[in-house]
Amino acid sequence: xxxxxxxxxxxxxxxxxxxxxxxxxxxxxxxxxxxxxxxxxxxxxxxxxxxxxxxxxxxxxxxxxxxxxxxxxxxxxxxxxxxxxxxxxxxxxxxxxxxxxxxxxxxxxxxxxxxxxxxxxxxxxxxxxxxxxxxxxxxxxxxxxxxxxxxxxxx
Amino acid sequence: xxxxxxxxxxxxxxxxxxxxxxxxxxxxxxxxxxxxxxxxxxxxxxxxxxxxxxxxxxxxxxxxxxxxxxxxxx
Numbered sequence: 156x157x158x159x160x161x162x163x164x165x166x167x168x169x170x171x172x173x174x175x176x177x178x179x180x181x182x183x184x185x186x187x188x189x190x191x192x193x194x195x196x197x198x199x200x201x202x203x204x205x206x207x208x209x210x211x212x213x214x215x216x217x218x219x220x221x222x223x224x225x226x227x228x229x230x231x232x233x234x235x236x237x238x239x240x241x242x243x244x245x246x247x248x249x250x251x252x253x254x255x256x257x258x259x260x261x262x263x264x265x266x267x268x269x270x271x272x273x274x275x276x277x278x279x280x281x282x283x284x285x286x287x288x289x290x291x292x293x294x295x296x297x298x299x300x301x302x303x304x305x306x307x308x309x310x
Numbered sequence: 311x312x313x314x315x316x317x318x319x320x321x322x323x324x325x326x327x328x329x330x331x332x333x334x335x336x337x338x339x340x341x342x343x344x345x346x347x348x349x350x351x352x353x354x355x356x357x358x359x360x361x362x363x364x365x366x367x368x369x370x371x372x373x374x375x376x377x378x379x380x381x382x383x384x
Contacts, residue, residue, distance in 0.1 A: 243319035
């Protein structure tokens with residue numbers, strides 16, 4: 156029992172391994188300029204590398220072409236604009252709009268009145284036209300009658 | 311900033327309905343204009359016919375007067 160408590164050991168019980176020996180450092184740190192010169196020398200050495208030969212392929216490899224089997228049908232362009240609930244109009248424009256609407260309403264009322272008058276005129280014209288037609292027909296009948304009478308008298 | 315220079319806006323709800331109604335009014339007024347134009351043409355024809363009939367009636371009246379005069383002389 157309580158073995159796990161016994162396993163705890165103090166840090167002093169461990170023995171550290173010996174430290175490795177440090178490498179020899181140059182006494183003088185190389186300057187930045189000398190490091191840059193070294194880097195440029197190395198890059199010049201790399202420039203001397205001959206270029207790679209072109210790939211040794213006799214015939215070009217045909218790359219198969221892939222096309223999608225099932226193409227989605229293209230959707231028709233949506234002509235319907237998104238529903239716009241309201242717009243904002245300047246107060247001045249709104250007042251002009253209201254005044255114009257009032258003017259149109261008054262004009263239409265006037266037109267309706269005129270149409271009523273015009274309708275009455277048309278009815279009166281129809282009555283007069285009927286009367287005129289009757290008069291012409293009667294006159295024609297009378298002419299025929301007179302013509303017949305005169306013709307008979309002439310006989 | 312002067313408050314008088316601030317633009318004030320009025321929200322118009324159902325703008326599309328208003329625009330459709332205005333469009334409909336325009337169409338009706340266009341139809342009314344066409345009907346009025348045709349009525350004017352018919353009225354001008356009627357006026358022309360009325361003037362012609364007036365002359366015809368006047369001519370017939372003068373002839374009737376002549377006949378009446380001739381009969382009266384008998």
